[in-house]
Amino acid sequence: MTSLTASESATLERAADAPMLAQVEQWAAVNSGTGNLAGLRTVAGLLADAFAALPGEVRLVAPDSVENVDAAGHVKTIQRGDHLHLRVRPEAPVQLLLTGHMDTVFAADHPFQSLRWLEDGVLNGPGTADMKAGISVILAALGALEASPFAARVGYDVMINSDEETGSHASAALIAELAQGKTAALTYEPALPDGTLAGARPGSGNFSILIHGRSAHAGRNPEEGRNALIAAADLALRLNALKSAELKVNPAKIDGGGPNNVVPDQAILRVNMRPSTPDAMAAAETALRDAVAAVSHEHDVHCHLHGNFNRPPKPLDPAATRLFELVRDCGAALGLPPIGWNATGGVCDGNNIAACGIPVVDTMGPRGGAIHSSDEFLIVDSLAERAQLSALTMMRIAERGTV
Template sequence: MRHALARGSLLVALVTLAFSQPVYTAPRDAKVDAKEKALVSHVSAGEQASIALLEQLVNVNSGTMNFAGVRQVADMLRPRFEALGFKVSWVDGTPFGRAGHLVATRAGRGPHVLLIGHLDTVFEPNHPFQRWERVDENIARGPGAADMKGGIVVALAALDALSQANLLDSLQLTVVLHGDEEDSGRPLDLARRDLIEAAKAADIAIALENAADNPKTAVTARRSSTGWIVKVEANSAHSSQIFAEDVGAGAAYELGRILNGFYQEVRGDALVTFNPGLIASSTQVDFEKQPLGATLSGKNNIIAPTAIASGDLRTLTVQQLEETRAKMRKVVAASLPHTSAQIEFTDSYPPMAPTEGNRKLLSMYDEVSRDLGFGAVTEVDPRNAGAADISFAADHVDMAIDGLGLLGGDSHTPEEFADLRTYPIQTQRLAVLLYRLGKK
């Protein structure tokens, strides 16, 4: 997350970023056929209506835990998908403690493409950041403007352009819009069951996140997001007796040894990271997983009998994940005198490993971008791509790519904005990519 900008400097910063975007040339006529030109025209004609829709969506609070707001956004989108010939259903989120998901399907004769997005934002109704604000001609602030109601609007506009050009039937299409991407429901296997099942039936997955907020990049690989907890128990006694043969090192030193062992012995691969987000040790520790926290009580003259650390672990592949977990278990097992420790791992978002199929899809997207005059597109460094819902689908399809939504910046902060000049870029590229996938 970027640091929030001071309010007084916001406008200058946004305008500077907006005008740092590259200037694009006109489409290369030799590379763009008549149908693709028609798609470009349809996108241009519908731009203002799409921006108006985005404003309406942003002005409905759909913080993950505002179930009514999430459903309201889904209700606003349902008739638009139905008008394009989709069958739309609502997946009730009660079994996993969330509002639910919107799923839309459309039959066709070509490859099966899965489009992935989310309805929710991080901003709940009690947050002061609630409304769309047009900063200038190019910049609009608002919760979810870029992350990622803007992505949903890009997808709808691309699909509408294909429909107006009578090209939608060349694809089988499934759209999954989650209501809990920003705070996933539990159990996670239920919360992501519909997405995984849709991916198993699909050939290609395309996600609509804003990703790196750079029109020169797209995402072909994402690291996982899993969790770990280390719990330590030790002898307790008067502090003057610490290190005595019959007393031992205490829980705090043992936890310190473990964390230092992770740093010294497990750290190394740039794409493998593990961060302790909470560390606690005292005479009494009351630990809570959700929301993460700990309440402590103790004295300096008592050797702490309890220590706990909670953190996350991120890897690019499942093999890296398993190897790293094994190394962490080995460190934990080498206890100091009169201490014992255990480590527990929890699964959350799996990795989206880099594959030849993903890079092939990026190559097609890059070619579309060049042909439309928008320049080259390269892959984002996975170190800079956080976990996202496409990771649940990537292993089940031949090709996957992310970052094709509306771009902007400062997501997850009260300064979140969309750069509206990226709307025609992203929408035209997506529409032409889908058309070319249908041709193949």
């Protein structure tokens, strides 16, 4: 279908007229780095007020506990911010999940804190594209949907989490709960500057391997020591050797060591692994544990593995492909340049949703780029464009009853 009905056109005008730019400027002016709990509370309050314009109940959901291994080898609990949840018409025949995140990668003391115009229509600022703008698009699209003839046919859950940028450990269970029984899901990471969507994604796992050796004098009796730093380096090389077309491995950091005259008795290896398929993920986990066991035995050290694959791989199955094709066709009906999608090495909450068996397009946000850097930018004209694209996609899912 490549044309718009009269009712669709009226609904889409409403989506484009929403005050999205003003919202982005207000929300992005508040630092909400994942660790900035005060900033996250402020943004959560602003979002709760904004989403209260929709029917249903807005609630703030307490985060799950998150553990982390610090540089001294201690497992500590990290506090995360509350997540926002809105549920509307859970009895409707078509059920959708829309997700976004309120956190950014910029800490409270990061120098990138303000907004500025790079040129007409291009706004630079922390979290503008990733993803305060995406949240404004969710709100605009749903506001338009509520005024459409299809509103009664579709219910939805909106989830805006506070920890996506660090892996959604405090919100993964909530995402899985809300994904159950959904017809489809839309996630509002930014599209590329030309409108291209992210298609298949690899999985991702972050691991910390704590290695306990034995200290000794480096000159008098080094043979009685067990060098944890050497064991960590050996393990890093073994894991790096696992790289293949289906698995990316990045040994990222070793914490440990001490005075030159002491055999180090503790080290921590940090590593990220990104498998492209579920089979590759299973094989990577087995290979990781085998390498840890081999290093433990050969270096006579004790290793403790902490972490997991918190983002499963997201291949494009037939249902997901149909949803991408629907978004593409809606873009054509709106007169947008042809919308395509490419595999990417990045991960997001779309991985977790897809793992629940729900078709998802996870780059429904506005066009932008240079995310996770002080050059981050939002193409402002794409706010209206992407709000209309989302509203039309949801209306056509409601009309069909499926993707």
